[in-house]
Amino acid sequence: MPSDADDLTADDSAxxxxxxxxxxxxxxxxxxTILRRYFYVASHMSGGFLxxxxxxxxxxxxxxxxxxxxxxxxxxxxWAAKISRTDEWIIQMIPLPERPFPSSxxxxxxxxxxxxxxxxxxxxxxxxxxxxxxxxxxxxxxxALIGYTLPVLVCIFIASLIQKRTASxxxxxxxxxxxxxxxxxxLWSLGLFSQTALIWPFGLFLIPTLPRMDARLWEDRxxxxxxxxxxxxxxxxxxxxxxxxxxxxxxxxxAISQAQNVAxxxxxxxxxxxxxxxxxxxxxxxxxxxxxxxxxLTFFGWISLLPIPxxxxxxxxxxxxxxxxxxxxxxxxxxxxxxxAFAWMFNAFxxxxxxxxxxxxxLPLLLFMGADRTSPVLLNESKGLDLTSMKNIGxxxxxxxxxxxxxxxxxxRDDDWNTAIVxxxxxxxxxxxxxxRWNAKIxxxxxxxxxxxxxxxxxxxxxxxxxxxxxxxxxxxxxxALTINGFGCGSVLSPGADVTVVLNLxxxxxxxxxxxxxxxxxxxxxxLVEDDDEYNHLPVSVHPDLSFYPDSSxxxxxxxxxxxxxxxxxxxxxxxxxxxxxxxDQSLEIQSRLQWIEGQNNxxxxxxxxPEQVCLRGLDPVVLRTSELNTIQLNDELFDxxxxxxxxxxxxxxxxxxxxxxxxLGWGFELNASGALSSIDAVCPLNPSxxxxxxxxxxxxxxxxxxxxxxxxxxxxDENQSLTVRMSDGASxxxxxxxxSIEPKFNFTVEEGPELIFQRYNTTHRxxxxxxxxxxxxxxxxxxxxxxSFYSSSNQSxxxxxxxxxxxxxxxxxxxxxxLSNGWNSFExxxxxxxxxxxxxxxxxxxxxxxxxxxx
Numbered sequence: 001m002p003s004d005a006d007d008l009t010a011d012d013s014a015x016x017x018x019x020x021x022x023x024x025x026x027x028x029x030x031x032x033t034i035l036r037r038y039f040y041v042a043s044h045m046s047g048g049f050l051x052x053x054x055x056x057x058x059x060x061x062x063x064x065x066x067x068x069x070x071x072x073x074x075x076x077x078x079w080a081a082k083i084s085r086t087d088e089w090i091i092q093m094i095p096l097p098e099r100p101f102p103s104s105x106x107x108x109x110x111x112x113x114x115x116x117x118x119x120x121x122x123x124x125x126x127x128x129x130x131x132x133x134x135x136x137x138x139x140x141x142x143x144a145l146i147g148y149t150l151p152v153l154v155c156i157f158i159a160s161l162i163q164k165r166t167a168s169x170x171x172x173x174x175x176x177x178x179x180x181x182x183x184x185x186x187l188w189s190l191g192l193f194s195q196t197a198l199i200w201p202f203g204l205f206l207i208p209t210l211p212r213m214d215a216r217l218w219e220d221r222x223x224x225x226x227x228x229x230x231x232x233x234x235x236x237x238x239x240x241x242x243x244x245x246x247x248x249x250x251x252x253x254x255a256i257s258q259a260q261n262v263a264x265x266x267x268x269x270x271x272x273x274x275x276x277x278x279x280x281x282x283x284x285x286x287x288x289x290x291x292x293x294x295x296x297l298t299f300f301g302w303i304s305l306l307p308i309p310x311x312x313x314x315x316x317x318x319x320x321x322x323x324x325x326x327x328x329x330x331x332x333x334x335x336x337x338x339x340x341a342f343a344w345m346f347n348a349f350x351x352x353x354x355x356x357x358x359x360x361x362x363l364p365l366l367l368f369m370g371a372d373r374t375s376p377v378l379l380n381e382s383k384g385l386d387l388t389s390m391k392n393i394g395x396x397x398x399x400x401x402x403x404x405x406x407x408x409x410x411x412x413r414d415d416d417w418n419t420a421i422v423x424x425x426x427x428x429x430x431x432x433x434x435x436x437r438w439n440a441k442i443x444x445x446x447x448x449x450x451x452x453x454x455x456x457x458x459x460x461x462x463x464x465x466x467x468x469x470x471x472x473x474x475x476x477x478x479x480x481a482l483t484i485n486g487f488g489c490g491s492v493l494s495p496g497a498d499v500t501v502v503l504n505l506x507x508x509x510x511x512x513x514x515x516x517x518x519x520x521x522x523x524x525x526x527x528l529v530e531d532d533d534e535y536n537h538l539p540v541s542v543h544p545d546l547s548f549y550p551d552s553s554x555x556x557x558x559x560x561x562x563x564x565x566x567x568x569x570x571x572x573x574x575x576x577x578x579x580x581x582x583x584x585d586q587s588l589e590i591q592s593r594l595q596w597i598e599g600q601n602n603x604x605x606x607x608x609x610x611p612e613q614v615c616l617r618g619l620d621p622v623v624l625r626t627s628e629l630n631t632i633q634l635n636d637e638l639f640d641x642x643x644x645x646x647x648x649x650x651x652x653x654x655x656x657x658x659x660x661x662x663x664x665l666g667w668g669f670e671l672n673a674s675g676a677l678s679s680i681d682a683v684c685p686l687n688p689s690x691x692x693x694x695x696x697x698x699x700x701x702x703x704x705x706x707x708x709x710x711x712x713x714x715x716x717x718d719e720n721q722s723l724t725v726r727m728s729d730g731a732s733x734x735x736x737x738x739x740x741s742i743e744p745k746f747n748f749t750v751e752e753g754p755e756l757i758f759q760r761y762n763t764t765h766r767x768x769x770x771x772x773x774x775x776x777x778x779x780x781x782x783x784x785x786x787x788x789s790f791y792s793s794s795n796q797s798x799x800x801x802x803x804x805x806x807x808x809x810x811x812x813x814x815x816x817x818x819x820l821s822n823g824w825n826s827f828e829x830x831x832x833x834x835x836x837x838x839x840x841x842x843x844x845x846x847x848x849x850x851x852x853x854x855x856x
Contacts, residue, residue, distance in 0.1 A: 031079065031093050038070040039063075045090065052092040055083075063089060064383050068219070071379060080217050085382045094377065100211040101175050107210070110178045114204060115149055117181040120189045121203025122148030122289060127195075128258035129286040131251060147289030148203075151242055153179075155297055156207060159234035163209065166230040170223040174216065177231065180206040196413060199354050201261060202296045207235070207304070214310050214376045221378060221385040225319030225393045228312040232301045233396055236404045239297030243269045246290030247283065253494060254286035256451055260414045263287065263295035264407035266302070282496040285414050285451045295411065302404040305397060307335055308362045309369035315376055316397060320390055322381060323373040332370035339366070346408050354410055417451040420534075421493065421525045423458065428541045431507065431514055438507035438514050440542045444521065445500050446479075448493040455526035459488025460503060461537070463741035464519035466553070469509040469640075470542075475502040484524050485740065505542060512631065512640040516551035516570065517542045520742050522686065535686035537742045547573035548610055548634045554641040556624060564598060564615045565624040567632065567641045571610035575635075579614055580604045582638070583631045590835050592807055592855050594623045620805070620853050621646055622772045622838035646770035648748035650733070651843045653755045656702070656726035657766065658793055661716045664759065665791065668766035671713055675745060676736040678710035679727070684736035684744050685710070695721060702726065705733070753846050754798050756820070757791040760784075764791075772840040775831035786811075786829040786839060790848065792820040799847035808834030808854030820848060 028044075028051050035041055039055035057063040063083070070081050075096070082092045122144030126135070136146045160177035167174040182205040187193045209231070218224040243265065262284050265273055273280035284291070305313040307326075318326045325331065339362065348355030369375070385393075424445040431440035448454045460472060462485075474480075474489050479499050482490030489501045503521070507514050520537040543549060551570040556563055571577070581603040584595075597605045598615040605614075614632065618624040625644060632639050648670075659667060671677070676690055692714035693703040703711065704726045713735075716723050727733065729752035734744035748767055758768035761784070765771065773785040780786060792798050798820035804810045809832035816827050827850070831837035834854035842849040 031074075031077075034073060034077075035070065035081070035091065037073075038066040039089075039091065042088070048092070050092050050094060052090060055089050055091050057089070064220075064380060067091075067380055071219070080379055082217075082377065082379045083382060094217065094379075096217070097211075097215070100215070102178070102210045107176060107178055110180065111153070114179040114181045115153060117183070117185050118149040118152055118203035119144045120185045121182075121201055122292070124185060124188060124195070124198065124201055125261065125263075125292040126289055129254060129256045129260050131254045131286070135289055143289065148293050151290060151293040152204075152296055155235065155238040155242070155293075158238065159231045160209075162234045163227060163230045167223070167227045170219065170226070172216075172219065172223055172227065174213065174227065175210045177207055178210045179204050180208065195259070195261065198261075199352060200357055201411070202299070204296070204300070207231075207300050212310070213312075213315065217377050217379055219378075220380045220383045221319040221322065222383075222389050224315055224376060224378065225385065225389065228315035228319060229393055229396055229400075232304045232312050233400050235297045235301030235304070236400045239294040239299075239301060240266070240268065240403065242290045242294030242297065244294075246288040246292075246294055247273060247277065247280070249288040249290065250283045250286070252279070252283075253453065255453070256286055256417060259417045260285050260451065261411050262414050263292050263411050264409055265295075266298045266403065266407070267405040268403040269298075270407065279494075279496060282451070282494075285417070285495065298404045299406055299410055302401065302406055303358060305401055305404075306339075306362060308365050309372065309375065310365055311362075313397075316393065318376060318378075319385060320393060322384075323378070327371050327373045329371055332366065335370070336363075336366055339363070414451055416449060419450040421454050421456045421523075422447040422449055423456075423521075423523050423536070423538055425521075425538060425540075427539055428543070431505065431542050431544050433545065438544060440505040442503035442505065442521070442540055442542070443500060444503070444538070445498060446493060447498040448495060451495045453495065454493050455482055455490070455524075455533075456493055457482045457484045457488055457490025457524040458501065459484040459522050460540075461520045461522055461741050461743065462487065463737060463739050464743055465642075466515075466517045467519055469507060469512075469514070470517065471506040471508050473504045473506075475504060477501060482524075484522055488522075490524065509640065511638060513546065513549070513637045514542070514544050515549055515553070515639050515641065516544075522740060522742075533687075535740070537683065537686065543570070546637060547571065547575060548577055548637070550632065550634075550639050550641055552641075554630065554644040556621065556644045556646055558647060562617070563621045563624065563646075564617050565595075565629065565644055566613050566615040568613050569610050569634070574609060577607040577610040578605075578633075578635050579607070580633045581629055581631065582633050583628045590855050592619065594619055594836070594855065595626075595629060619855065620838050620840065620851065622774055622840055622853075623836070623855075625772075645746075646772070646840075648746055648767050649769040649843065650727065650748050650750050650767050651753040651756060652725075652727045652729075652750050653794070654752060656704075656724045657755055659716050659723040659725060661719050661721075664764050665757065666716065666764070667713060668757065668764050670746065670765060670767055671735060674713060675738050676710060676712050677705070677733065678736060678744075679705040679731055679733055680709050681732065683742040684734070686742060687740055693723075695723075700724060705731065751843060753843050754820075755793045756798070756843075756848065757793075758788060758841070759791065759824075760788040768841050769843070772838065774839070775837040777835060778831050778833040778837070780831060786831065787827070789824050789826045790820055791824050792822055794820075795822055797821055801844070801847055801849045803849055803851045804853070805851065806834070806837075806853040806855045808832060808837070808856040810854055811837060811839070811852040 031051055032041055040058060042054040042056060045052040045054060057066055067081060067083050074081055078096045080094045080096055082094050084090050123140055126143060130143060134143045136143055156177055156179060164174055182200055182203055184193060185203055188198055304311055307313045307317040343355060343359055346355055348359060424447060429440050429442055431438045444458060446456055476489035477499055479489050479491035518541050520539055523536045525534050548569060548571055550567050552568040554565055554567050556565050584603050595616050595618040596602055598617050616629060627643060630640055630643055632641055690712045692712045693708060695701045701721060702724045706728055727750045729750055731750040734747040737745045758765045758771055774781050800818055800820060811832060812830040814828035814830055817825055832854050834856050836855045838853045840851045
């Protein structure tokens with residue numbers, strides 16, 4: 001049986017009973033009781049959804065420290081205390097969100113889909129601009145994955161770790177960055193979108209943090225500011241690093257094959273790139289994929305710094321200035337108009353650009369959430385932001401915004417990637433007389449505005465009239481690897497490069513001064529297609545630095561039914577002009593004056609002001625072509641105007657010329673089945689690929705110049721076939737040389753009349769209006785020069801008219817006829833002993849006129 005001592009021991013060792021409340025505590029009472037451990041709770045404020053009390057700090061306690069200790073305890077219960085200050089301290093209890101962090105499966109899925117869209121975007125950026133063998137691998141997929149996708153995702157992951165580490169430093173927990181994929185890039189990969197239709201080609205649409213940072217509870221403004229700026233600063237820093245590495249790895253040249261979307265560098269890259277790299281802007285066209293990855297990171301980083309609600313920039317603004325100032329209506333309207341002003345400066349309203357999408361995103365957020373002072377939630381906003389943190393956050397943000405400031409167009413399409421070479425030059429040059437030699441420099445700038453290497457070459461027109469007395473030397477500046485038929489300058493010009501070449505002209509005629517010289521430079525450019533080179537011409541005019549000079553050569557023109565010899569005069573002075581012909585032959589003792597200046601009685605004239613033309617008239621066309629009249633003197637200067645040609649006229653019947661395989665009835669000496677015949681009022685084509693009018697298998701072979709206006713002249717070889725060539729009355733024609741020249745071999749006009757073929761010295765001519773002969777003192781310039789034949793294809797007789805003129809004894813007719821019959825008709829004349837005898841031919845009213853003149 002137990003003793004009393006044992007009972008006493010048992011009672012003493014029993015636990016002491018604990019008093020209990022007669023009623024269960026409500027949650028409101030529990031929170032108030034816990035709050036009293038850290039604050040003096042004065043009263044409860046009713047009317048709100050969340051429990052709120054008026055409090056005051058306990059003696060010797062800092063209100064901020066007390067709040068931090070209270071929240072440390074409340075966090076275990078799923079609550080947080082938010083303090084604010086009006087006249088008194090007010091604490092409001094806020095329940096912590098339950099399970100705010102997304103599942104790992106959702107995060108993994110978003111990263112995986114983003115990796116896919118990023119790889120498609122990398123293929124988009126690199127299409128047509130990969131170097132030979134690829135950047136990393138021959139596979140374009142692996143190139144996009146290694147060069148674009150992995151750098152972007154790794155940098156985003158690093159930025160996410162930096163954000164989490166920054167938040168952890170302040171005892172806060174934030175989620176990982178969860179990239180949001182951009183779906184339209186997949187439509188491009190399926191061929192549903194063209195490259196030009198992709199306005200947002202990055203592969204990512206947004207780079208947010210989940211859970212949303214504005215939905216998190218922040219201890220104070222310092223924590224909010226440093227965590228908010230960590231991701232944009234990280235993205236911009238890593239993006240700038242990728243920009244630098246990518247530009248360093250970009251080769252000098254990559255042969256692109258299509259138009260590229262070019263990433264434009266942010267401000268600091270533009271400054272350093274153009275300073276350190278001469279070809280910086282050109283390299284951007286085929287830049288390394290790291291450059292494109294850097295462009296994505298810096299662009300998204302800069303956009304996130306905009307002071308827009310829910311953006312990191314909006315949280316930074318709240319952290320530095322507080323809700324009252326950051327979310328005031330006046331400041332929000334100021335931001336609204338400031339953003340519109342920058343949008344206008346960035347040409348955001350000039351078409352549908354990437355900035356339209358940015359404005360579509362940020363303007364609604366600014367208008368509808370700009371005045372929301374409940375987001376983000378600061379538990380201790382009244383604590384403020386210390387001066388050091390405010391300054392440091394401001395410096396980081398300023399540097400990030402300035403360095404990452406995007407170009408007016410963050411990426412631009414290089415639609416001019418295959419633009420032709422530009423040959424830039426002025427057209428009029430002046431020749432100066434230095435040390436009694438005339439010299440001129442023809443400067444030509446060759447510019448390659450395209451994004452590919454271009455072959456080019458240039459030379460002067462080797463067959464141009466008027467360059468005979470100019471010594472021509474090219475200064476190619478080392479660019480002489482390519483030429484045109486072995487002459488001129490040329491090279492391979494890299495993208496964006498330019499070069500200047502100079503053609504030096506030196507006048508070699510020591511007797512005469514140069515007249516106006518017109519010629520062309522022939523340019524050659526490779527068109528990226530084999531055997532598809534393109535020739536062009538650049539007109540050039542060189543004039544002497546004189547007050548008066550001829551600006552044309554001598555020409556024989558028909559005026560008022562008479563022929564005259566004219567030359568145009570250019571005047572830059574109001575001085576009197578004296579015109580004379582110092583070489584006019586005085587050795588012929590002829591009673592008649594053969595030539596005279598129009599409006600004068602001799603070959604000398606004085607003009608108070610220079611006329612536009614000086615014309616000579618003569619007794620017949622032959623005496624107008626004497627070489628003694630080539631030299632004209634204007635005041636003290638001598639000029640050689642050259643020998644003019646008589647106008648060429650083709651007499652063509654309505655049914656056309658009949659070209660046969662017979663040598664005497666073919667094209668004739670001037671045409672000779674070579675070159676091209678054209679009725680187009682333009683210069684001759686350079687190196688043309690012109691087909692000829694092919695002979696039909698059956699039927700008549702006809703070439704109508706009104707229908708087929710230009711063609712190579714076809715040869716007729718079949719004895720049983722002929723070619724009918726039709727030309728309209730009054731048409732102007734020119735015959736182009738097969739050589740590389742824009743100048744025709746000759747021009748002629750068409751008159752309707754009988755088909756007559758002229759033959760002399762066993763050479764036939766279908767155009768005989770410039771055929772002539774002269775004799776001095778009864779001796780022909782060429783033996784048998786007055787023996788010739790005419791072939792008539794008409795079955796009707798063609799009248800022949802012999803016209804005698806002059807004051808000397810006339811020619812003797814050895815063999816002649818009054819009409820031309822079908823077939824060959826022979827003529828022979830013998831000149832008299834007159835001092836000068838001339839012979840020439842003319843077509844008048846379907847008849848042949850033979851002019852015979854003699855002068856004593």
